[in-house]
Amino acid sequence: MSIPGIRDRKIEDVGLQAGVDRLTEDQIQKTIKKVLKGETGAKLKLYAETCMRCGLCAEGCHYYMSHDKDPSYAPVSKVRQTMWEILRHNGKVSPEFIYGCAQIAYTECNMCKRCAHYCPLGIDIGYIISVVRRICHKLGVVPLYIQDTAHSHSATMNQMWVKDDEWPDALQWQEDEARDEIPNLRIPLEVEGADIFYSVIGPEPKFRTQLIYQAAVLMNETGQSWTMPATPGWDNSDMAMYTGDYEVMGRIKRAHFDTAMRLKVKRIVMGECGHAFRSIYDMGNRWLGWKMHPVRVMHAIEFYHELLEKGQLKIAKTFDTPVTLHDPCNIIRGRGLMDQAREVVKAFCPNFVEMTPNREHNYCCCAGGGVINCGPPFKNVRVEGNKVKAEQLIRTGVPVVIAPCHNCHGGLEDIIHAYKTGQELKFLIDIIYECMEKPDAVE
Amino acid sequence: MNAAYEFVVGPLAWIAGAIFVLGSIYRLVSMYALAVKKDYSSLPYMDLKYSLRSIIHWLNPFGTAGWKASPWTAAVTFIFHICLIITPLFLLGHAVLLETFHGIEWPTISDGLADGLTMLVIAGCIFFIIRRATVDKLKYITSGMDWFVIFLVLATFLTGFAAYHQWLNYQFILILHILAGEAMLASIPFTRLSHMIFWVFIRGYMGSEFGKVRHAKDW
Known part of the structure; x- marks a missing residue:
């Protein structure tokens, strides 16, 4: 055999x-x-x-x-x-x-x-x-590492063992930080009937808190009616889906949807994460018996695009460094946001260069699907297994790569480092935050 | 020899035809029943429009990422399948049998054309056999079933070709040809050749998921 x-x-x-x-x-x-x-x-x-x-x-x-x-x-x-x-x-x-x-x-x-x-x-x-x-x-x-995240999901309803009191604490911390820049900024908790439930993945309060800061600025400065829950159910991520633990996947997704329904929001807007989108939009809902998601679900790209279209998000300056865009599988092949992603990028970045192949045919980051979550023992598997990505990045010849997905970030970071492509990696929100009009900012 | 011939074009042809038709119906119906029972997280997403969108794109040998990445294989695959279907369906010799036994008139293609198409099928078989025997990624995944189906097709068309040109013992070759053809027909529902009856549904399902849920191309 x-x-x-x-x-x-x-x-x-x-x-x-x-x-x-x-x-x-x-x-x-x-x-x-x-x-x-x-x-x-x-x-x-x-x-x-x-x-x-x-x-x-x-x-x-x-x-x-x-x-x-x-x-x-x-x-x-x-x-x-x-x-x-x-x-x-x-x-x-x-x-x-x-x-x-x-x-x-x-x-x-x-x-x-x-x-x-x-x-x-x-x-x-x-x-x-x-x-x-x-x-x-x-x-x-x-694998040990990804099983640990699945255990975390099961025990805490989030991926990173974030305790119940640490969650609002992290939000308050970011609110405090942001109020130096925008004195009237709030991160509204538990606002029943808000338009938007902004949901994030476990790693954001844990070690990518700047993303919460930036999202809060975006929400505040474009005048959104939004909220975040103070309870478990805030995390949209789902490594149980990738370990094959569908029972836990169902529990996480139910907690997430239940939270949205408890808050009576019109929609869930999620940050720049790919696998979480797959879980909410495609997998978790099916396990729970929903043909599509029971509460409208919007990925960040779609949301940014809407804000630009409605004129709520205004551009103060452009990001002139040449950039390229990495199309994450779960929101491009999984949701068809390639055109909207490009429109948002081009609105801020006049010097946009396509990598090839692109759109649905883009090469994977090799971190998604839970592979990066399998931890250090398998790091070389995904770095050596994605030489083709490094070559693709190098061919663009640009210094900045935009990857609107957390897993892609993790994967591409290691590839950029290992193959010495010398590129800087950004989320879309990094660029939006840097270049948007902030009418309430004091600086 | 005559009795053998009578047998293979008579009862055996009926049996092979019945296995093909009834077997295909059985496979389709039971597969659908299984899908209803076990694949209900997939089945409701089937969508005619997006199934057709996917099927039509994949019927273009230059229109998909997969075909474009392997243009020679794509070209041979298309020529092979087109000839494989047209030749037996519209061969004069087959139409004569239909008319003789059942009085059904059937459109035909010229013998010269059929001869050419047959050679293309044989060439296609040889291409696939060489590819399977020499390309590393194929050697890695090939099993007995893959050899069985390709040699079954080759045997049918090679003996048909030989019979038409009256090589060796005509009647013996002809009987071999009919036997191979009947074996192929009867194999369709129960071997890897079943992709003939299931392809549109598998393709259609992928097309539906990509079109309706994922809003993306599947080609």
């Missing part, structure tokens, strides 16, 4: 090792059968049966392209090393095999679905990988 590929590049991870050490083949088979029978149906069956093994998906994958076309990194090959073997052996596979499955599914596929543009049949390899992750989760074989 073992073929060259993942067995030749095993990476030690405490979570994976402790997980497989507990398993026997019989337990594995029992769990796999339960998942396959209970949770999969025509989709998986058809994908496994009709995939023509043509290999066209290979060129779609940044891992494959970055490893000099090593066949074991092609999307179809990742399925070949995991799900097909599982199906072929009716789930009777060894613990060591499951280790490999987990390593592939959690760290060698970002589920960015770029390969969807390459498969003539229309096979969703991201979905197949998600089923592999689901099996690994059920077997308790998950």
Whole structure:
């Protein structure tokens, strides 16, 4: 059953090792059968049966392209090393095999679905990988770091073990900071009936607090009716979705939607995060039985675009340094915001240079899909697995890269550093904050 | 030999046809039932408009990222499939059988054209076989089933070609050809050839998700 590929590049991870050490083949088979029978149906069956093994998906994958076309990194090959073997052996596979499955599914596929543009049949390899992750989760074989974030979600309803009192504390801190610049600025908590519930991801209060500051300035200076909750349910992020822990994913999303409904807001506007958008817009809602999100959900890009269109967001100065834009999978391939993103960028940045490929065909950051959350043991996997991204960035020849997604930021930061592209990375809000009109500012 | 011929164009043809038609219906109906039962987080997103949008784009050999990345494979794939469908459907020899046994008149293409199309199918098979045997990424993923289906197609068209040109023992080759063709027909619902009946739905589903939910292209 073992073929060259993942067995030749095993990476030690405490979570994976402790997980497989507990398993026997019989337990594995029992769990796999339960998942396959209970949770999969025509989709998986058809994908496994009709995939023509043509290999066209290979060129779609940044891992494959970055490893000099090593066949074991092609999307179809990742399925070949995991799900097909599982199906072929009716789930009777060894613990060591499951280790490999987990390593592939959690760290060698970002589920960015770029390969969807390459498969003539229309096979969703991201979905197949998600089923592999689901099996690994059920077997308790998950990389330590991402499992820790899933535990955090479960215990605190946020990703970063932010305690209930630390959350409003962080907001108050940012409000205090911002009032030096804009004396009338407030971060309104628990305002029932506000238009907007602004939701962020766990890392923002933890170590990217400037983003909360900047968003508050944007809201205040464009005159929005907005609020943030003082309770758990504020975090829109969702690593449980990526570990395959759909039960916890459901709990997080329910808390989030419930919070929006309790506050009776008209819509949820979320910061520049990709995976959280996927969770709220595409995955979590389905798990909870909603065809689409029960409260209107808007990604930051769509919101900035609306503010510009309505004339509420005014430009004080332009950002003249040449910039390029990285299209994050979950909001471009996942939501089609490529045109709006460009319009916002071009409104502020007269010197905009496209990277190629771009839009739906942009190369992944290689951090998303939970890969960066698998932590330090797998850092080189995603840096070496995305040489093609570094080359793409270098080709633009511009000093600033805009990436409107948290995971993309993490991934691109490491790539920029490792391949010495010398570029500076920015969120859209960094540029908007710097260049917008702030009528209430005192400086 | 005559009795064998009578058997393969008679009862065996009926059996193969029935396996193909009834088998395909069975596969489609049972797959739909399974989707209703187990894939209800996907099925309601199916959308005719976006299914067609996706299918039409993928029917353009120069119109998608996947085809553009592998232009030779794209070209051969299209030529191969077009010839593979047209040739048996409109071959004079097949139409004659239909008329003889069932009195049905059927449009045909000239023998010369059919001969050319057959050669293209055979060339396509050889291309796919060489590709599968030599390209690393294909060697990595190929299984017995992949060889089975391509050699089944090759066998059918090679024997058809040989029979038309009356190579070797005509009647023997002809029977082989009919047997291979019937095997291919009967295999469609139950082997990887089932992509013939399922493709539009798989493609359509991807198109629907990308069109309706994701507001993005899937090509």
